Amino acid sequence: MVSTHPLWHDYPNLSQNLNQVEAVINQHIRIKNKKIEAQIRRVAENSGKMLRPVYALLCSQIGPDYDEEKAIAIAAALETLHMATLVHDDVIDEADLRRGQETLHAKKDNRYAIYAGDYLFSICFTILANHTNSVSMLEYNARSMEKVLIGELDQLESRYTSPKSIKRYLARISGKTAQLFALSCYTGAVESNxxxxxxxxxxxxxxxxGMAFQIIDDILDYQANDNTLGKPAMADAKNGxxxxxxxxxxxxxxxxIDALLTKQSLTSEDLHDLQxxxxxxxxxxxxxxxxxxxxxKALSTIDKLxxxxxxxxxxxxxxxxxxRTM
Incomplete structure (x- = not known):
């Protein structure tokens, strides 16, 4: 696996734990066909900042029963779940790049990427089954995954729909992004009793x-270029x-805006006008x-911990x- 993101170098213990998270994920990617295994390992190695496991690791210290080994395993499961959603996201968004690297669906095809994402989902629940204290925690994770997937489906269903509803947007990102951040914090806290x-x-x-994170991500989509976000600028608008x-x-x-969006296939000039x-x-x-x-709101809530x-x-x-600038 690759070394942790430079963002965490100021936090030596956290950085060490993230290296261990990567190792746990690596240990669970075991496929007889080594070509397939290598492709999935490449997805895992392009792990970015690993924010969700960071929040799980930190929140595992809220309760009185901090268990480092368990916390690392839970964080690995949640990062694997996140990886799976990203692989599927790239299929839905028809994205050729993820963090500056060619996506799995672009390198292979959509069916290959979907099955690879499903495999990563299975690893998530394998790790959880081996380390969580209760069936109810597994059920909670399954329900959370359901909310994430419904958010993704809602985004797909709403493509090219007039951008009128703030309420629908917030509901969508609540499932699509915020749920996984919430799950990371919650699971860490629960497992520490x-x-x-x-x-x-x-x-x-x-x-x-998670809500703040996704809104900022969406802001950056209008400001980015291939070098800052690792994907083309205004990729979301181009994809409806x-x-x-x-x-x-x-x-x-x-x-x-309606006059521009009814074209669906936006030119560079259209995107400039939209901007x-x-x-x-x-x-x-x-x-x-x-x-x-x-x-x-997040900081105020953390203060109460x-x-x-x-x-x-x-x-x-x-x-x-x-x-954030990338």
């Missing part, structure tokens, strides 16, 4: 974090996925303000999300 109040706080903090900056802008420029309309309506700054509100070194790190990395 935190109180019901503490596990609920952990869940809520993760939800707010209309996110918060565009939804805010639609409120002021519905006629002009200009978003700039005129302050769509990016309005979206950022909502992301800040979710981040403030028991004191400890983990808590300072939780607050620090949540604050840093607003400064």
């Amino acid at each position: 935190a109180s019901k109040r503490q596990t609920r706080l952990a869940y809520n903090a993760g939800h707010y974090i 996925i209309y996110t918060l900056p565009l939804i805010y802008s639609y409120q002021n420029h519905a006629t002009e 200009a309309l978003i700039d005129q309506a302050d769509g990016l700054s309005k979206a950022l303000q909502l992301a800040k509100r979710y981040t403030k 028991p004191n400890g070194e983990y808590k300072a790190i939780l607050k620090s990395i949540t604050e840093k999300m607003l400064a």
